[in-house]
Amino acid sequence: MISEQDRERIHDYLDGRLAPAQAEAFQRRLASDVELATEVATMERLVSQLTTLREERAPPGFSRDVIARLKTTPRAGPRLPRWLVLALPAAAAILFAAIFAHRMPRPETLVAQDVSRQVPPAARAETSIEKSAATAVEAPDSPAEGSAAGGVAPADDDLAAGPDREAGVNRGEVAEADGASGDDRAGAVAPASNRTAADDRTALEAKGRATLPPPTLVWRVRRAPVAEGAVRPTSGKSDTAAADDRFVPTGDGEIPRELLDAIAAIRTESPGRVVERELDAAGRATFLAQAARDGFVVLQLEGASGAQYKDGSAAEQRKLDDLADLDARGTWRELAHDARPGGGGGGGIDAAKPEGPMRVGTAKSREGAPGPQNPATPGAAPAAGQGAPSVGGGSAAGEKKDKLKPMARGEPGLAKDAAVRILIVYEDDIPPK
Amino acid sequence: MALPQEAPQEPDDDVLVARSRQGDMDAFSVLVTRYQDLVFRVVRRMSRIDAATAEDLAQETFLRAFRGLPQFRGDCRFVHWLLRIAHNAVINRGTSMSTRFSRQVRSLDASRPGREDDASYDPRDVSAVAPSDALENLEMKGVLERALTEMPDDFRSAVVLCDVEGLEYEEIALILAVPVGTVRSRIHRGREALKEIVTRLMNRAPVHLRLEGGGA
Numbered sequence: 001m002i003s004e005q006d007r008e009r010i011h012d013y014l015d016g017r018l019a020p021a022q023a024e025a026f027q028r029r030l031a032s033d034v035e036l037a038t039e040v041a042t043m044e045r046l047v048s049q050l051t052t053l054r055e056e057r058a059p060p061g062f063s064r065d066v067i068a069r070l071k072t073t074p075r076a077g078p079r080l081p082r083w084l085v086l087a088l089p090a091a092a093a094i095l096f097a098a099i100f101a102h103r104m105p106r107p108e109t110l111v112a113q114d115v116s117r118q119v120p121p122a123a124r125a126e127t128s129i130e131k132s133a134a135t136a137v138e139a140p141d142s143p144a145e146g147s148a149a150g151g152v153a154p155a156d157d158d159l160a161a162g163p164d165r166e167a168g169v170n171r172g173e174v175a176e177a178d179g180a181s182g183d184d185r186a187g188a189v190a191p192a193s194n195r196t197a198a199d200d201r202t203a204l205e206a207k208g209r210a211t212l213p214p215p216t217l218v219w220r221v222r223r224a225p226v227a228e229g230a231v232r233p234t235s236g237k238s239d240t241a242a243a244d245d246r247f248v249p250t251g252d253g254e255i256p257r258e259l260l261d262a263i264a265a266i267r268t269e270s271p272g273r274v275v276e277r278e279l280d281a282a283g284r285a286t287f288l289a290q291a292a293r294d295g296f297v298v299l300q301l302e303g304a305s306g307a308q309y310k311d312g313s314a315a316e317q318r319k320l321d322d323l324a325d326l327d328a329r330g331t332w333r334e335l336a337h338d339a340r341p342g343g344g345g346g347g348g349i350d351a352a353k354p355e356g357p358m359r360v361g362t363a364k365s366r367e368g369a370p371g372p373q374n375p376a377t378p379g380a381a382p383a384a385g386q387g388a389p390s391v392g393g394g395s396a397a398g399e400k401k402d403k404l405k406p407m408a409r410g411e412p413g414l415a416k417d418a419a420v421r422i423l424i425v426y427e428d429d430i431p432p433k
Numbered sequence: 434m435a436l437p438q439e440a441p442q443e444p445d446d447d448v449l450v451a452r453s454r455q456g457d458m459d460a461f462s463v464l465v466t467r468y469q470d471l472v473f474r475v476v477r478r479m480s481r482i483d484a485a486t487a488e489d490l491a492q493e494t495f496l497r498a499f500r501g502l503p504q505f506r507g508d509c510r511f512v513h514w515l516l517r518i519a520h521n522a523v524i525n526r527g528t529s530m531s532t533r534f535s536r537q538v539r540s541l542d543a544s545r546p547g548r549e550d551d552a553s554y555d556p557r558d559v560s561a562v563a564p565s566d567a568l569e570n571l572e573m574k575g576v577l578e579r580a581l582t583e584m585p586d587d588f589r590s591a592v593v594l595c596d597v598e599g600l601e602y603e604e605i606a607l608i609l610a611v612p613v614g615t616v617r618s619r620i621h622r623g624r625e626a627l628k629e630i631v632t633r634l635m636n637r638a639p640v641h642l643r644l645e646g647g648g649a
Contacts, residue, residue, distance in 0.1 A: 007621070008621060011617075011620065011621040015595075015602070015620075017602070017617075042628065043624060043628065046624065046627065046628055046631065047596050047624070049574075049577055050577060050592070050596040050597050051596065051597065052573075052577075053474070053574060053577060053578065053597045054597050054598060054599070056470070056474050057470045058469040058470050058472075058488065058491065059484070059488050062469045062492070063465040063466045065492060066465045066469075066492050066495045067461070067465065069492060069496055070495075
């Protein structure tokens with residue numbers, strides 16, 4: 001049996017990263033340890049085979065085509081002074097705010113307007129995604145603009161790009177994927193301090209009846225494969241057996257089966273409307289740190305038609321604002337707005353209703369949340385006990401069940417035009433506070 | 434390091450970059466020619482896309498590089514900067530995910546070992562090697578290519594840059610914008626993952642291709 005340490009050493013040895021003395025000692029071991037020597041030989045052969053892939057060449061005429069494209073593409077004009085580059089967006093924001101403030105109606109009206117937006121064609125969503133991706137590349141992609149590892153980057157760039165730098169696409173793509181989101185949120189969600197719970201309730205109810213806009217995005221936080229049973233829904237031990245069927249192991253962890261089914265359905269009905277993105281490690285770490293600090297999201301699943309909302313309390317709104325805050329930091333926009341995840345726990349996927357196969361809208365408080373770091377709390381309402389798989393509901397789920405707005409009969413759970421934004425953060429990933 | 438080196442009679446990267454900044458297309462063309470194979474391979478291997486899409490993305494990489502030259506301060510080597518752009522282009526394209534469920538075995542006729550420096554080298558010409566060797570090489574490459582596509586993205590990027598392109602950990606760290614320790618970890622774990630995948634695929638392959646027990 002080769003130990004983990006020896007495995008590490010094998011790679012260091014093959015890459016010539018062992019100190020001379022260590023290398024000699026390792027070679028001596030190879031002479032006497034057949035298993036280790038075999039493993040080294042196998043790995044050496046694998047590495048050497050990989051070098052044969054280096055022979056692939058660019059297609060003929062590649063450089064000619066590049067130059068041709070360069071000549072047909074107008075070169076960017078002279079760069080604006082940096083102070084002007086910084087000042088222009090600020091000026092635009094001030095101008096926009098002034099105009100917006102002037103025209104802003106009452107909050108509940110705003111919400112109704114917001115959520116009654118018609119769903120643009122799917123193609124529009126895709127276009128905007130592509131566009132935003134391209135836009136995202138322009139500024140931050142150039143290593144000259146910033147390289148955390150290489151020390152090439154100016155500090156401000158690193159700060160601005162932060163964890164998204166590696167993934168590149170995350171921040172920029174999301175930033176424009178739903179171009180109206182930020183603005184709408186500014187209008188739709190007035191500062192919590194200015195609103196009452198009744199206002200919140202009105203707003204959320206209005207949203208619950210409305211169709212949410214695309215784009216349909218699925219974000220998945222990457223994780224290493226986990227042991228069976230490591231990720232579990234809201235329920236306690238009694239739910240373990242039932243949970244097995246409800247979760248599908250994937251290369252990245254376990255995913256609720258219903259979620260996959262729902263995504264598959266959307267794919268079938270509206271090809272191209274579901275876009276998957278993975279957070280890179282850095283983006284994930286930042287998000288998890290944020291989640292740990294705020295102690296809320298374990299699993300959030302947002303949906304459109306049939307989204308159910310909680311009681312619209314100030315506490316819930318605070319959670320929503322927290323989500324919006326994530327967005328404002330450029331970390332996580334898709335969490336922000338439309339589907340209004342409930343804050344204090346509960347919610348989740350409810351497949352029990354045939355007319356509404358997927359009722360969504362959940363975020364849960366860390367307090368009392370069952371999971372590896374916080375075992376199932378007595379009183380947490382097992383979704384299975386309700387006959388409905390529920391994901392992401394917290395310990396407060398049982399308490400709040402009666403407060404959830406039931407989905408109207410006949411309302412599709414995830415309609416063709418549904419906007420789906422999904423974030424899964426596994427509980428065992430969230431570091432302790 | 435196995436990055437392309439400039440020919441003795443050609444100006445080095447810094448000179449070409451400076452000239453390219455002034456709009457000298459000929460100078461940039463030399464840079465493109467110098468690094469086109471590298472960028473093409475890296476883009477393709479990192480993103481699991483077909484050759485045509487990889488070509489498009491590789492071209493896009495050079496276009497972005499050209500447009501971004503005014504911001505290139507020379508803090509790192511041009512080629513590292515270029516590969517960083519390529520890496521970001523791959524990520525921004527989202528190609529990794531979009532092809533996740535449509536993995537295909539790459540065409541097996543695109544490569545041949547041992548003729549890297551031969552200007553007349555035609556990757557589709559396998560007549561100069563023994564038929565059995567050519568077949569074996571192609572089969573093994575097919576397995577490796579497929580195995581690479583099945584690796585997690587992070588691991589694959591690190592393994593491709595290290596083991597396919599022969600870059601040092603520090604260079605890879607620059608390109609991927611992660612610490613060297615992370616690079617090391619990804620390479621180690623990536624190789625282990627690759628070995629497992631290859632072994633699994635090899636179980637369906639002829640014995641002479643298998644990793645264990647010698648072979649090619």
